[in-house]
Amino acid sequence: MKSDLLSNIYNPADLRLLKEEQLTQLAQELRRFIIDVVSVKEGHLGASLGVIELTIALHYVFNTPDDLLVWDVGHQAYGHKILTERRENFHTNRQLNGISGFPKRDESIYDTFGVGHSSTSISAALGMAIASSLKGDFEKEHIAVIGDASIASGMAFEGLNHAGVTDANILVILNDNAIGIDPSVGALKKYLTSVKTGKNPRQNNIIKSLNFDYSGPIDGHDLPLLIEELNRLKKIKGPKFLHIVTTKGKGLQQAEENQVKYHAPGKFDASTGEIHIKYEENLPPKYQDVFGLTILDLARKNEKIIGITPAMPSGSSLKFMMEEIPERAFDVGIAEQHAVTLAAGMATQGMTVYCNIYSTFLQRAYDQVIHDVALQNLPVIFCLDRAGLVGEDGATHHGVFDIAYLRSIPNMIIYAPINEIALQNILYTAQLSLNNPIAIRYPRGRGVVADWEVNNFGRYKTVKIGEASCLKNGTKTAVLSTGTIGNNVISALNECSNPENIAHYDFPFIKPLDYNTLHHIFTNFESIITIEDGVKNGGFGSAVLEFAASNNYKNKMQLLGIPDHFIEHGTVNELQQICNVDVKSLINLFSNEAK
Missing domain, CATH: 3.40.50.970 (Thiamin diphosphate (ThDP)-binding fold, Pyr/PP domains)
Known part of the structure; x- marks a missing residue:
């Protein structure tokens, strides 16, 4: 033995x-x-x-x-x-x-x-x-x-x-x-x-x-x-x-x-190697699949559409387009800088380029985003997968800096959909008539609409650039969310006491901001709460604060998001708890605000 x-x-x-x-x-x-x-x-x-x-x-x-x-x-x-x-x-x-x-x-x-x-x-x-x-x-x-x-x-x-x-x-x-x-x-x-x-x-x-x-x-x-x-x-x-x-x-x-x-197979049988089946029937889709299937649908109808990913065809789900239209879908290897400038070169020739890069990896091509895309105002469509807290991969992989590092770049549009239908609609809109580069940020994991394909495929709606919307009326406090973290706000408001005092606004466009809606909010509410799944320093809340300062508004404001230190690994819910943006933390906050 x-x-x-x-x-x-x-x-x-x-x-x-x-x-x-x-x-x-x-x-x-x-x-x-x-x-x-x-x-x-x-x-x-x-x-x-x-x-x-x-x-x-x-x-x-x-x-x-x-x-x-x-x-x-x-x-x-x-x-x-x-x-x-x-x-x-x-x-x-x-x-x-x-x-x-x-x-x-x-x-x-x-x-x-x-x-x-x-x-x-x-x-x-x-x-x-x-x-x-x-x-x-x-x-x-x-x-x-x-x-x-x-x-x-x-x-x-x-x-x-x-x-x-x-x-x-x-x-x-x-x-x-x-x-x-x-x-x-x-x-x-x-x-x-x-x-x-x-x-x-x-x-x-x-x-x-x-x-x-x-x-x-x-x-x-x-x-x-x-x-x-x-x-x-x-x-x-x-x-x-x-x-x-x-x-x-x-x-x-x-x-x-x-x-x-x-x-990274998830749980599996150690003796046989068989991966444990996850029952995914009737579940909402993964955001990556919403991207992958939607861009394929759009590319079938628009011969100018090109997809690019640096070494993540499976993770980004660009694989669907690579399998059906391989001549217009490119895996360029682990080369984020090349991916961005390649997209820029294609855009100069009138192509409609969807450049899909994980948020954390786009950091590696920051100069190319500024110099090769934004400076020339080329309408490259950046699809930033894994934006926000990603969970167990930890500090090296959280996509929490993109809002802050993109917001300072002239000509850049930044959009964060609240759900998969909004993601589809902005992907559709981006290939119509945008004259600026746009960054579309969406998270790892699943959305919230189980029958998204039945409801929206072939029924895309054009998104009006820079427009926010009121999801819930209120009288005292306005909560301004951007992106899928807004679903935590929706859940929390459904469970807190006196929710009638709290309004909820969805700001999918972080840049340009909807100034008309912001003027309405600051004029009609005592206090403002912003929430995002990115860093607070330089993020969406900072943009709202800048607006308030520029217009001499004195409303009480509170910014929620990722604090000024690196967040380590854990489940997304555990990390949201640490950052006080999980549903339970929001219920407590909103209940106090509504008193």
């Missing part, structure tokens, strides 16, 4: 006490541990299963945490977390007050760099390596682990370009599994495939041309080979590059065969 190895490993120092021949058993135990926990607690699965052997080899060969290990994105870091003093807490992964789903500096000394967005590892590790050299520490190792989807990003190549002309002691490990969340795309993918299959002459190697000591490709699941190669590379100074080939989802058959679905 084999002994249990994993339960005796608290940190990498314990790991290094094992004999090399014991590591294969440890890999099996570590894989099983992750499967058992994630099957119940949910989280990212396939990426971590694919790098079990690499994780063990890195901590076995290198002297972490003194040697610095940087994981790109962090989806694949579960094994790393378990081996670095967090095995006993791993069941709290991505839960409120539990450990983060991504490497995080204030969580562990083994997490050398906080990650969540892709393609940062090479630059970060290079920065660490140069700093070590400046401090006279020439023995410390600096390792960046990056996937083939992430290395296609411009930032990764910027890091490679710089590293190749330094003597920095950096090792870049390319985890090549031909997939990110969706399958990898582009010319670099084709190049890497040719390298793996031996069709590309080694002397034409891109990485060697950038002055790296290149080795590989080698089998990333062969532990003895990995350890041998890492020990060899440890003796070589300067920039090094190791190309390993792995299988995402390794060790769980279903995860290997359906890598997109098992990236």
